[in-house]
Amino acid sequence: MSLVATGLVKHYPVRGSDSVVHALDDVSLELAPGETLGIVGESGCGKSTLAKVLVRLEEPTSGTVVLDGVDLTALSGAELRRQRRRIQMVFQDPYSSLNPRKSVGSALEEVLIVHGFGSSAAERRSRVRELLELVGLSPTFAARLPHELSGGQRQRVGIARALAVEPSVLILDEPVSALDVSVRAEVMNLLSGLQKTLGLSFIFISHDVSMVRQISDRVAVMYLGRIVELGGWKPVLDEPLHPYTEGLRASVPVPDPTVHQAIQATVRGEVPNPVNPPAGCRFHPRCPAAVDACLTVMPQLTEVHPQHEVACHVAVAEGHLPLRAITS
């Protein structure tokens, strides 16, 4: 498995105007086999947009997503369906994507039918039992309706549904954020176990630094549609180079990811409107370290330490890189 996203841009039109929401601006990333890349950032920074573009639930404005040499962004129709099977998404709230009148078993069977798995009803039913067991649910859950399940059980069904089509990559968008704190650890453990036994690669998205820290090999920090820092989880989260990462890890996330979290403790002000993002570094109006260049020159991700990249003029300058890297 190799997943390479290059230059992903997603601009949503704003109704009744010529402006666009800069949900995603020039995001590139790579995912290695068996790896977990964590994506962290405040609400509204473009995490879910990135997830949807990666699985092609949303068409990117530009950029490419290449999975094992196949450019998913260039596909359509049957070929897209065939390839898309290999990269599946788990949503924050599986309830909203489960038909309330359909049993868990028939929902899973339907996925198998749509993707041509299992040649007979008996075979599909046995696969459903297997999938339920894989996510730690007894086969009797096949007969249950979504409203009869707890949040944790529902998320297990959401994971089973993603696994039904035997993907190699899971995009997990805030998979435990809606769950009670008491069941979060169980679902996190389930995910780690599945990753090992099935050899899956994960993109794990959360607004909560502590969740990302738990599961990630590498971490990408997003701010207003861009990756501002990227590297191993430990250097990024314990010795961050970007002032935003520093503020984010010092913040206490609120349980509801739709509410802007309070990073104001260390970083002043609110996240600016993505319809009209600031010039230069998008973080400069809130940055305690901003210098003149930050107001006009957009910083690019630059490797300051081996495999630790940051998009920050100040951090790059302090890393003793040539000035060329700062202004080009």
Ligand SMILES: Nc1ncnc2c1ncn2[C@@H]1O[C@H](COP(=O)(O)OP(=O)(O)O)[C@@H](O)[C@H]1O
């Ligand atoms: N379908 C859409 N139409 C217009 N704007 C959108 C749409 N989806 C998301 N956005 C905007 O794009 C930005 C990024 O949203 P999102 O990707 O959901 O962020 P996150 O998941 O990090 O909270 C936000 O400003 C959001 O309001």
Ligand SMILES: [Mg+2]
């Ligand atoms: Mg989101």
